[in-house]
Amino acid sequence: MAYTLNINGVNHAVDVDEATPLLWVLRDVLDMKGTKFGCGSGLCGACTVHLNGVAVRACSTPVSGVGTAAISTIEGMAEHPVGKKVQDAWLEIDVAQCGYCQAGQIMSATALLAQTPKPTDADIDAHMSGNICRCATYNRIRTAIKLAAGETKGA
Amino acid sequence: MNAIRSKVSRRMFLKASAVTGGGLMLSFSVPAFAALGPTEATLNAYVRIAADGIVTIAAKNPEVGQGIKTSLPMIIAEELDVDWKNVRIEMAAVDGDKYGVQSAGGSTSIPRNWDTLRRVGAAGRQMLVSAAAKTLKVPASELTTSGGNVIHAASKRSLSYGALAATAATVPVPDLKTVALKDPTAFKIIGQRTKDIDGPKIVTGQPLFGIDVSVPGMLYAVYEKCPVFGGTVASANLDEVKAMPGVRHAFIVAGTLAPGEVNLGAGLAGGVAIVADTWWQAKTARGKLRVEWKEPASKSQSSVGFAARAAELAKQKPELSVRTDGDVDAALKGAAKVITASYSYPFLAHAAMEPQNATAHFKDGKVEIWVPSQNPAAGRAQAAKALGMDEKDVLVHMIRGGGGFGRRLTCEFMAEAAWISREAGVPVKLLWTREDDMRHDHYRPGGFHTLTAGIDASGKLIALRDHFQTYGSDGKFANSANLGADIFPAEFVPNLDYSASFMPLGTPTGPMRAPRSNALAMVFQSFLDEVAHAAGRDPLEFHLELLSEHRAKSPTPLPFDSARMSAVLKLVTEKAGWGKRELPKGTGMGLAYYFSHSGYVAHVAEVTVTPDVPLSVNAVKINKVWAVADVGSHIVNPSGAENQMQGAVLDGIAQVMGQEITIARGSTVQGNFDTYTALRMKQAAPVEVHFLLSNNPPTGLGEPALPPTLPAIANAIFAASGQRLRDIPLNKSIRGTAAV
Structure with a gap:
């Protein structure tokens, strides 16, 4: 099947099984390659992308279900007003x-901050708990989200 | 518990050359360190300097998240005396002659390389100074260096390393053993918080990991193996699979393992390979695959069966004596109080975020492999053997790995990818599913311990016995399932008896972050806490006394300095406010410490337990963990080190709270993160980290902060609730022998 996908503002024609x-x-x-495969079942969040700004798991989203939705991936975050702040905070921390x-974490954090610019710890818990970090960098992820939100560095 | 001494490797390769060359360009560029830019000069196997002063340093060891790709080059850059901002880092080639041991295991990278890499950097600096002496026609003794320049103060002249590099590459190479090292008080890079060198690529999603490798003309492969380890293929419906969209090849691989062999490093396990235009097509075709397996006898094994067998063994005389000091029976008879308890812990999977993969290109009798590995040389040997090839015909590229935790110390998927590439006649990327990864691991072995302790009238520990029911056969422990004679508190208790009994196991086991220690710390540090409470003593006071009486056994006392351990224990309890803070009812603190991989680590956990409900994951909230480590005189990269400590503590929390692999019908039950739980953001307690610097050679940090986490949590749960956690994890599905 032929599909036209709008990814990071650019249309891409692909021909794949639906x-x-x-x-x-x-x-x-x-x-x-920025979007990562982790579990294939929507359990780990490594493949998180945005569809019209909403965080979804790309491993469990069939291409046929995307339609005309605007897809954003980690490769587009440098051009995304919130995504860039999140990337910078990730580097700073x-x-x-x-x-x-981390690509998936950044995509989830960006979706959170776009909707909730000043998230509470409870907001961060609720929104980020779908993303597993096996190295368990959670303390720093929390700090980086707060930094990107314009709060002070200390968590 | 081996002490590691730093020394200059005999195999250290240090040869100057100034040549140009090019690397194989792929869509994902994998530079081999030898590939020189047009203006670059090579000072040694680790250092290239370009005319513009940019210094490229080889990262010799595999990077799997432990930060070594950043921290080892920092050591070279320090002694070379360059500005870190002018340093670029490339992965080294896999070349033992040049780089010695290139593995990421046992927290050994820092202790093995600290001294050597300082000398490598210092030798490079000396060559640049010699080149400047030649150029300026002044004695080398009048020259100093700073920030990538050689300075002649007397004549106020200075030359950049970039300008000197070509000449430096032609001067005699100094003897590493006698090269002058910096006074550590002058360090400018070592000890500075330094960001991970790949950070910018990570946050922007650039190709970086093994799974991201692309080779022109590459196809994608999946590989199905028998769910029962050691099984082989009897037959498979290959024609049906080959008819699926995109499938180019489907074939049976007989494998090279001897019957009954389950060690992942032993060769190539049999299975069915499917090669397709895209990975999704290969995986989809696999959904149609039906295999008749020849299963080994271990198909009758189960976790339920092992728990029952361990309970039987606990009542019998142990099979193997591990250590006997004094007379435990006599001491227990005379004891004022005897304490008994049984502990158990489960099998664990490594579950690194990046599923196992390797990309292989077999061509003209040689094979090139790109792999995220913790031990690429071992994987190369395994692949060469499985394919009947000479190792020199197997070229391996080290790629950053999405986590390791010990799983990637064995990389049988290298042999699988190489075999599939040879048989299919094309380059292939073999990528396992999460389920393949979880069900074909070498697991952290589970275990069962029956403990007895005796205390005297003053509350002092006078006798300790552990009968360990573990996996193995014929008196031999399964991989990473052993109890060493040196495990603490051996040599600190006058009457001590460690012994073991064995259960044959058809599931492979292997090293996982702090192997053995990750389980034994939970058992011994929890039980010692029980003893302290039974004696009516504060655990801190009890442990400081215990640690003060080291009955060193000559001529080979343990390489364990109890004064260092007491110091970290004192510092962590001070930081946590042990005994000083008023805690609300239902909240308690627990402490634990452990020595592993040459590191001295102690933690305090503060936990709140919901009253009047059974102990469960939902009833336990971990408020905070304080962590202190003594890993020697320097923390090379405090940012990376703090990250390792926090990660190891949270890893330990995941293990004590919810991780468990079970076996049924000889196969692994759990396949994905729905049933094998990973720690998530809402459970991630804050971890406050401190380092205690001591006058000892620096050692590694990937592992030693994990082991004491589990007992610190369990001991805090007891302090908060009076309930003792002896079977982990907290949400355990199969009970062991413990009386809860």
């Missing part, structure tokens, strides 16, 4: 250990 998850269209058809889950 059941193909968006994750594998991004990674293996369009060679956008030196969040990553292995770094594999």
Whole structure:
């Protein structure tokens, strides 16, 4: 099936089976490797992207379900007003250990801050608990979200 | 508990050359360190300097999140005396002759390389100074260096390293053993909070990990193996699979393992390979695959069966004596109080976020492999052996790994990818599913302990016995399932008896972050807390007394300095306000400490337990953990070190709260994060980290902060609620022998 996907503001024509998850269209058809495969079942959040600004799991989103929705991925966050702040905060706090889950964490954090510019700890817990960091950089993720939200550095 | 001494490797390669060359360009560039830019000069196997002063340093060891790709080059840069902002880092080639041991295991990277890499950097600096002496025609003794420049103060002249590099590459290479090192008080890079070198790529989603590797013409592979370890393929419906969209190849791999062999490092396990145009097509076709397996006898094994067998063994005479000091029976007879308890812990999967993968290109009798590995040389040997090839015909590229935790010390997927590439005749990326990853691990072995202690009238521990029911056979422990004779409190209790009994196991076990210690700390540090409470003593006071009486056994006393441990214990309890803070009812503090991988670590946990309900994950809230480590005289990168400490503590919290792999019908039950729970944001307690610097050589931090976490939590739960957690995890599905 032929689909036109709007990714980070650019249209991409792809021809894939309708059941193909968006994750594998991004990674293996369009060679956008930033979105990561972790569990394949929407359990870990490593593949988080935005559809019209809402965080979704690309591993469990069939390409046929995307339609005309605007897709944002980690590769587009440098151009995203909130995403850029989140990326900068992640670097400032030196969040990553292995770094594999962090694209998904940044996508979830950006969606949170776009909707809730000054999140409470409870907001962060609720919104970020779908993203697993096996290295457990959670203390720093929380600090970085607060930094991106314009709060002081200390968590 | 091996002490690690730093020394200059005999295999240290230090040869100057100034040549140009090019690397293989792929869509995902994997530079081999030898590939020189046009204006670059090589000072040694680790250092290249370009005319513009940019210094490129080889990161010799695999990076899997422990931060070593940043911290080892920091050591070289320090002695080379360059500005960190002018440093670029590249992964080294896998080359033991040049770089010695290149593995990420046992928290050994810092202790093994600290002294050597300082000398590598200092040798490079000395070559630049020699080049400047030649150029300026002044004695080298009149020259100093700073921030990538050689300075002749007397004539107020200075030359940049960039300008000197080509000449420096031609001067004699100094002897590493005698090269002059900096006074540590002058360090400018070591000890500074330094950001992970790959941070910018990580936050922008650039290709970086093994799973991101692309090779032109590459196809994608999945590989199905028998759910019962050691099983092989009898038959499979390959024709049906081959008819699926995108499938190019589907074939049976007989494998190279001897019957009954389950060690992941032993060779190539049999299975069915499917190769397709995209990974999704390969995985979808796998959904149609039907395999008839030849299953080994271990298909009758189960976690329920092991728990029952351990309970039987606990009542019998132990099979193996591990250590006997004094006379435990006599001491228990004369004891004022005897304390008994049983503990158990489960199998654990590593569950790194990046599922196992390898990309292989077999061509003209040689194979090139790109892999996120913790031990690439071992994986190369395994792949070469499985394919019947010479190791020199297997070229391996180290790629950043999305977590390791010990799983990637064995990389059988390298042999799998190489085999599939050879048979399919194309480059392939083999990527496991999460379920493959969880069900084909070498697990942290579970275990069962029956403990007895005796205290005298003054509340002093006078006797300790542990009968360990573990996995293995013929008196031999399964991998990472052993109890060492040196495990604390050995040598601190006059009458002590460690013994073991064995259960044969058809599931592979192996190292996982702080192997053995990650389980034994929970058992011994929890039980000692029980003893302290039974004696009516404050655990801190009890432990400081215990640690003060080291009955060192000559001629080989343990490489354990109890004064260092007492110091970290004192500092962590001070930071936590132990005994000083008024805690609300239902809130309590627990302490624990452990020595592993040459590191001395102590934690205090503060926990609130909901009253009047059974102990459960939902009833326990971890408010905070204080963590203190003594890993020697320097923390190379305090930012990375703090991150490792926090991560290790939270990893330990995940284990004590909810992680458990169970076995049924000889196979692993859990396959994904729905049933194997990972720690999530809402459970991540704040972790306050402090380092106690001591006058000892620096040692590693990837592991030693994990073990004491579990007992610190369990001891805090007891302090808060009076309930003792002896079977972990808290949400355990299969009960062990413990009386709860």
